[in-house]
Amino acid sequence: MKDLLTAVREGHVKDVPGLLAGLDRAGLRAALAELKQLRKEARGWHWNERERSRDALFVAGAGCHTGAAACATWLAGRDLMGWRRIRVTRVVEVLADRDPAWVADVAHRLAARPAAVESTYELIVGLVKLAGCPVPTTDAFVRGWAEHVSSAPWETRKTRPLTDILRADPYLPVLLPRVFELPELPPQMTWIEETAMNPCQWPVALPALVEEGLIERTALVDMCIARLLRGGKPAEQRLCLALVRRLELTEREEAGHLADWAAMAADGISTVAGHAQEVLGRMHERGELPVRSLAEFSGSVLFRTEKKLVRSQLVLIGKALRRDPSAADELLPVVAEVFGHEDIGLQERALKLVTRYLPSAGDAAREELALSAEQLSPVHQAAASEVFGDLLSERPTAEPYEEVLPIPPAPRPVAPAPATLPELIEEVTLLTSDLRSGFGGSGAPFDVSAFERTLDGLVRHAHTDRTALGNALREALTGRWRIDSEPSPHLRRWLISHAGIEIVVATLLGGESARAVAAGRPSRKPDWRCAHAALDGIRKARLWEAADAVLDGKVPFLLAVPTSHTGSLDPAVLVDRLRAYQRLGVQPGDADFGQALLRVPRGETHHGAAAAAAALGTTEGDRLAAWLRADEPLARVHRFDLKRRTHAAGDLVSTPGTWTHRVLMASEERPFIQRELPRPFHWLGEPHTPTHHLCHHWGERPEGWTSSLPQDAETLAAWMLPNISIGMAEEIRDTMRPLPALAELDAPAGEAVHLAVAYGLACRHHEDRLLAVDALLILAARHRLDAALLGEQLAVLLELGPAKPNRVAESARTAATTGAYRTTLSVLAAVLPGLLARRKAPRGLSDLLAVAAECAEHCGAVRVEPIPGLAETAARGGSSQLVRQAVRLKTAWDQKAGPA
Structure with a gap:
């Protein structure tokens, strides 16, 4: 036993199996007690000494345990695993003389420990082979198997195709079905390129093994479709969808999953729903899609926000009606779902489809369609009146519009300090x-x-x-x-x-x-x-x-x-x-x-x-x-334009490149601060010119900063603008966190605050845009929003290039749908003139016009004067979305023009 302890301390792992072989049961128990004490001591050693003896301690402890549960606990110890791979062969060697049932018990106990499987997967496999027992099928072990075989091609010096690895793996038939049952697929499986024939990727390897007969085709198809129905992360969905496409399902296989394709089209992510629509379209051409099934899932598909999916579904319904006009009673009421869609182009498509097949519909369906037509945009009401005639009920006189804004956040008093x-x-x-x-x-x-x-x-x-x-x-x-x-x-x-x-x-x-x-x-x-x-x-x-x-x-x-x-x-x-x-x-x-x-x-x-x-x-x-x-701000701020010559990647260079232009705010010197306040406050009184650098505080919580200067929202906004603007320009997440806190301060909101909100409304990431919308609505509810100023700031950002109209449109739509239609339209009315005046309309302008038109249809015009450039754009003619939305906005503006 003394020699064993010496070998462990010195890290001579190769000597451990031989030394253990010379100990009887009592000796093993005595050695185990010493090893446990040594393990405690090792936690206080220098990391070099601890690493040197770790493997030997791990192997020796495994060989000294006589109980399966205790041995598994020892093998799962985090402090014994370290970062290096465990020496599996040594552990298997010291346990080689144990009863196979005992070894199998240890392996299955380890497989039941999710935290241990990541480091002990190879050890578990070694123990399973030693015991000759069935392989564990726990979620943790199955995940470890999938990660292991996925990573194996990249861990060898010469790339080995995943197909070869899976072909040689004896556990493939048992573990592959379990992989598709995991709550989440291992990320190593989902790192794929759908268009690449990479033999190291699962969508290429599995179909190849299906052709060889090593994997049952029907089972794999069912597993992939079940996973697509189940939903999950987009990467997981892409993997299963890629597998389905590579398997090239037969007509019989497609027909056997009719209900599954319908459910995917209704509820799947866009790519999955699009594929399901393609399959359903082929089934319709073959006459395998019943009208009742088409009607049942079309309602859900047409309710989706993705325009492409809605358009494709309308085409599919049109084909079904062309083949069988008598199906109008079942299908046309479903088409009416699109009458309430936010896109007037889709509304028009749906109305044309209804117009074409309305003669084939019965009286009950006609009345239902006429009732649904009230949801159509005002721009389509004239056409709807021609279609439905007397069936279209006269719209009641609209009640005066009332803006819906959130309740202004009231200051919450700070409770006294804890008394006890x-x-x-x-x-x-x-x-x-x-x-x-x-x-x-x-x-x-x-x-x-x-x-x-x-x-x-x-x-x-x-x-x-x-x-x-x-x-x-x-x-x-x-x-x-x-x-x-x-x-x-x-x-x-x-x-x-x-x-x-x-x-x-x-x-x-x-x-x-x-x-x-x-x-x-x-x-x-x-x-x-x-x-x-x-x-x-x-x-x-x-x-x-x-x-x-x-x-x-x-x-x-x-x-x-x-x-x-x-x-x-x-x-x-x-x-x-x-x-x-x-x-x-x-x-x-x-x-x-x-x-x-x-x-x-x-x-x-x-x-x-x-x-x-x-x-x-x-x-x-x-x-x-x-x-x-002293009725003056902590520091006066003024606009500062920061120009920078960069590569496309954004690195500062001295050679000619791409100019980026950001609008920021600089602060002036305030000697009073440095004279009256102590040294830690002097920074606040110095002049500050913004730079292009992003400081490391961009992802932190802003409440502590705003609480230090609660009376100076403008100054705070000016100092926080560099991070906010870089976050928008370089599409960095979490840089908009200060916006709601700035808007909530009981302080005047001027150019700096409005510029910060403008940057937020133009962000790429949806969660950051939501923060900007919250700030906008808080300012409006507190009567501190200058809509014209915010619109002007947005127009400047759109003119300089870092902001994109479609992102601003999404933010505006979010704000409008809360009930703040007039507020949103007031902002857009100041944004649109500059964009409409451009010789070439920017991408996304039609989206902005669509949001403005929707707002005008709800609340009317915000002023008597028309929006400059709107009439000229509407008069261009044609069927482009830009012209159509301009006509829609002009119609709503002219019909409801009046004082704000």
Whole structure:
């Protein structure tokens, strides 16, 4: 046993099987106890020593176990697996003399552990071969098998076709059907090129094996179709669809799945639905598609938003009616589903189809169609009247239009700091558990109220009974904090870099001394490159100051705790807090008071609070009074055009290339900030010119930044525009997160805020556009939206090129469908003139016109004057979507023109 332990420590894995062979059952048990102790010790070794002995420890432990469950647990240990592949042959060698049933039990127990299969797949296969038992069929093992055979061609120096690998795999007949039953297919299977005949891809390999007779064709077809019906990720659907296409189903196979094709056409993703339509079309040509089945699934297909699918289905229905006009009673009411489609071109197709076969329909079908015709766009009402005549009921007088906007978000008051110690401990535990006690992060939104009231609570309770607070925190956070009197350099670096609530807690627990707290403060002017880092710096300064306050316990509470969830602070409340400080003889902290000034609203409406502040007769009272009377923004901003010469990939070069042009906002110098506020705030008063760089804060949560400057939405928007604009131009996700928070601030929204929203409305990614639409609707609900200004900003972005009309149209349609038709039309009325004036209409202009026309049909014109260029575009003639939508918008505008 001594030799065994020495071999394990030195990493001599090749000696382990021979040494184990010389131990009896008692010796194995004794050796196992030593190995378990050695395993615990190894967790504290240097990684070089741990890696050297890992394989030997793994093999020796497997050979010493006599119970299958315990052996499987040992083999599944993460600390023993490491990053390298396990030496399967050594483990199989030490278990070679065990009972095959015992070995099979170990293999199947490992296969039942999803977390272990990824690293032990080859070991499980080795144990199965050793035991001669059936292969496991658990989801985890099946996934491991699929990943293994998918990756095998790329792990050999000379590429080996997947067909050869699968042909030689003895488990293919058992495991392949199980693969298609997995909740999600392994990504290695779905990395395919549908048009490439790559022998290392599943859509090529499986049909080849079908031809060889190694895979049953009917079973594979059924599995693929079942997976397509089941739905799932687009990549999985593409794989199964590629397999179906490569298998080239026979007419009999297609006919056997009629109900499946109908379901795919109704509910599948676009590519799957398109293929199902093709199959159904072939079945119709062969006379294998009953009219009743066609009618049943056509209703769902025609309700889809994809224009291509709707158009193809109308063609299929037209062919069916041409073959059998007597089917009009069943099929024409289904066609009427398209009368309510947003695309007027599809509405026209449906109306023409109904017009052609209406004579073959019965009276009941005619009445139903006439009733459905009321959904048609006004541009088609005249044609519908000619078709249905008296059957078309006269439309009732429309009620006056009423705009539907969301309820303006009301400021939510910030609750007082936790009054009792248990409440405070619970708040601290929640904030420190997920490392979101600072600004942002990519997780849940930063809770300004929770952060501020908890920070205030720590200061308050440290003032009343610091010892009791420290004891309660130590008990609650045992095992999660270093509470030594001399913290490690690593802990100090972590605290200084993160600087969240943790630094105050560590100070209270004794983890940071007063000297360390003082050393953590900025000793010189920070080199901040962006507003996000500057605002983080303000927060850090406040936290270090609060950490200092809990050490001496003299500060009774914090001044800068907001009264609203947006970060706004009522000036009267701040005056009361300063009065309490004066009564107690407490000197306000520089960072705390500076943040309080940035949070109070300024202007004439607060001169009463300014007089009360001046009456205090203190330096801070005079500073607050002057600040409240200053009716000007934190920093004045102005438009700044940033041009850049780039390659197509976007890299800055000195040789001629493609010019990109972005509209941004620059801020002017504000000496008052640098004169009146402490050093961490000085960045806010410096002049700033935007650059083309994207800072690393683009994916973080913005609530903490906006709560630092809740009265200066314009300044914040100007400083955040570089990330927002780059996100739109380079199609980066999550750069629009600040928009709703900016719109929710109780501050004027000017050119910078509207420009930021304009960039958001032109984003590529749908979730980012939704954030911009939310911001637009919030501004409108708060009566802070300048629709003409937003339209002008969008027109500028569309003119310069980074924005695309079709994306703006999608955002506008989303906003309109919430009920904000007049608001949306007011914005589009300012966007369209510049686009209509172009010699060549930009791609997507017809989409913008369609949204504007829909809005005008609901709410009427937003002004008496026509949209410049609209009449000329409508008069061009022809059947293009551009002209058709221009005619539609002009018709609706002229019919409902009137004052806004």
